[in-house]
Amino acid sequence: NAGVTQTPKFQVLKTGQSMTLQCAQDMNHNSMYWYRQDPGMGLRLIYYSASEGTTDKGEVPNGYNVSRLNKREFSLRLESAAPSQTSVYFCASSEGPRYSWGFGIFNEQFFGPGTRLTVL
Amino acid sequence: DQQVKQNSPSLSVQEGRISILNCDYTNSMFDYFLWYKKYPAEGPTFLISISSIKDKNEDGRFTVFLNKSAKHLSLHIVPSQPGDSAVYFCAASREGSSNTGKLIFGQGTTLQVKP
Numbered sequence: 611n612a613g614v615t616q617t618p619k620f621q622v623l624k625t626g627q628s629m630t631l632q633c634a635q636d637m638n639h640n641s642m643y644w645y646r647q648d649p650g651m652g653l654r655l656i657y658y659s660a661s662e663g664t665t666d667k668g669e670v671p672n673g674y675n676v677s678r679l680n681k682r683e684f685s686l687r688l689e690s691a692a693p694s695q696t697s698v699y700f701c702a703s704s705e706g707p708r709y710s711w712g713f714g715i716f717n718e719q720f721f722g723p724g725t726r727l728t729v730l
Numbered sequence: 731d732q733q734v735k736q737n738s739p740s741l742s743v744q745e746g747r748i749s750i751l752n753c754d755y756t757n758s759m760f761d762y763f764l765w766y767k768k769y770p771a772e773g774p775t776f777l778i779s780i781s782s783i784k785d786k787n788e789d790g791r792f793t794v795f796l797n798k799s800a801k802h803l804s805l806h807i808v809p810s811q812p813g814d815s816a817v818y819f820c821a822a823s824r825e826g827s828s829n830t831g832k833l834i835f836g837q838g839t840t841l842q843v844k845p
Contacts, residue, residue, distance in 0.1 A: 614773070641831045652734075652819060652835035653774070660831065668832065700773055707762075707825045714781025715762040715825045719833060721773035 611636055614722035616701050622728045623691045631686040631725050633701030640706045642684035643668075643719060644676060646697040653700065659684055660706070691729045699725045733757050734822050736836035744844055749807040751839050753820035756801065760822040764833070765794060765805045768817045777818075778805070810843045817841075 617632045635642065640661050645653040645668075655668030659678040673695060675687045684703075688695060702719040710716050735754045743749045751765075761782040766774035780787040780794045780803070787794050793806045807814055817840050821833040 643831070643833075645835075650739075650837055652736075652837045653821075653833075654835070655832055658832060669834075702773075704831050706831060713787075714783040716779065716781070717762060717823070717825060717831050718764060718776040718779060719831065720776065721766075723773045724771075 613637065614701055614703055614720055616699075616722040616725050618725060619723070620726050622730065623688075624730050625692060627691050628687065628689050629691065629727075630688075631699055631701075631727075632683070633685065633722060634683045635701075635703040635720070636682065637703060637705075637720065638681070639703035639720075640681070641704045641719075642678065643702040643704075644674075644684070644686045645700045645702065646670065647700060647724075648697050656686065656699075691727075693729045695727065696729045697727060699727060731756075732837075733760075734820060734834045734836040736818075736820060736839045738839050739837070740840045740842070742842045742844060743810050745812055746809045749805075749810045749814065749841055749843065751805040751807075751818050751820075751841065753803045753805075753836050754801060755803075755822050757822070757824070757834075758798075758801065759824050760834075762823045762825045763794070763796060763803050764821045764823075765792075766819045766821065767814075768819065768838070774819060807841075810841075812843050812845050815841055815843050 644656040657676040707717040764779040
């Protein structure tokens, strides 16, 4: 199992260019997520898909669009890149919330290796 | 509005000693908490989690404590090893009401374990 894979690993864009970041998971997970990581900011949720066929905005959705192509794949598109979108982007997936007797809720997310994007 | 805060950007401990990483949250509706570890140029990896019905969860050298009245959780690593040197993120979610799995992350704490 490859887990969560992301392409590309690195990308340099000029302001105004567009690109799509690809993400795929082979764990048959229902939910998928896109985050960005910036220094001192932790990881912030951009968009998520709780199940195939649904997508919703996260904390920082402006300037991005997503497509849940099928259960395995969840892509993130920058239509007109801006320097403020320079960041490291992580895709994640999870089975969804489960409830375990004695433990309560359980719902860990598994992350891909990330895409480092620079917008000049 | 930072709902999950890790107020210590960095922590340095000696190998073999205890590492204690702290995390505070503001939203009393959070019902599930996680810790992730991240090495440079890699994605975060899940370490340990705790549901709000518990106040402690252990997994080997890692223990997470949850104090709901103080809205505080901590991760204890005993004994610390040089391979534990990484950035640690705490995260929280409101699974009970939203069922979406959305996580809110803290800013991260860089742990350095010295040999």
